[in-house]
Amino acid sequence: MGTSDQRLGLLERLAEGPVICAEGYLFELERRGYLQAGAFVPEVVLEHPEEVAQLHRQFVHAGSDVVEAFTYYAHREKLRLIGKEELLERLNRQALALAKEVAEESGTLFAGDICNTNVYESGDAEAARRARAMFEEQVGWAVEAGVDFIVGETFSYAEEALIGLEVIKQTGLPAVITLAVHRAPETREGWSIPEACKRLEDAGADVVGLNCIRGPQTMLPLLQEIMPAVDVPVAALPVPYRTRSEEPSFQSLRDPDYEDFPSGIPFPTALDPFTCNRYEISDFTREARDLGVRYFGVCCGAAPHHIRSMAEALGRTPPASRYSEDMSKHVFLGSDPSLRRQNLEYRSEL
Ligand SMILES: [Zn+2]
16 A cells, blocks of 8 residues: 555546646746747757756646656657757657656656647648657657656647557557647647547547647637537646637737737747736636536646646645735735734835
């Protein structure tokens, strides 16, 4: 009893209640100055492994139940693009080792990760073969590292997600498959989102849902459509940005107050004014939970305070909750009887 072998797996935890899987490493490490926006390749895993491990720890401290290896975009196509294919295996193995270390020390689940290959094209058999080969090598390293389950994420072609799913299922491990929905509420091959999720479920996905691209407000209506279409647990990992019906994706957001962006648009390095506050993330979490969503997280743009809000909205008190807001002793806005009246009376002048 009590040995790590008896630790509950993903599916057992989902049967008991919601699971939180923090991610969004690309954007957070970019903001911290360890990763370049544009190519978005996680070389930080090799160049500053301590920063990756530290971010994993901060997300666990904030309430994540899972440490997901930072192998997002650590695939052959991305490494080809930056001329460093020779780093592919070392980068993947190192990312897995860093996540495993933090998962083991914290008793959280350890997840592998694959994602959109950027080589896949609908109806192109050669592209499908290349995508499958990319999944096979990354999934192979994840299995060798001893992951508890594997996430396949940010797929905008459902057919590519189905290939990734097949590769994961061949290992016998649970598969979490999430789609990325751009402006049009459909996959790139034109399937409706509920239909795509149903097909993934039928093909053996243990969890299906959405991640990235859409913020809380424009992800919720899609989740509502997915719920009645599938029986497996549904995942929701929005970006923490104020997308809305006219600008439903974070790439479509336009800033009326500024336009001098290097990329011509706020995405990816000037989305700050659109960032959801932690209470908006709490609201999203409660609404998604009420719809029946069971697997939670926040994608690109997420920081630990968002994850803490998510955890607290689910009724948890992660270690970081020790520092959650308590304004009772604030010099001007507090209620503590020992606070000085001269300061409390000055509150309207702040
Ligand atoms: Zn993302």
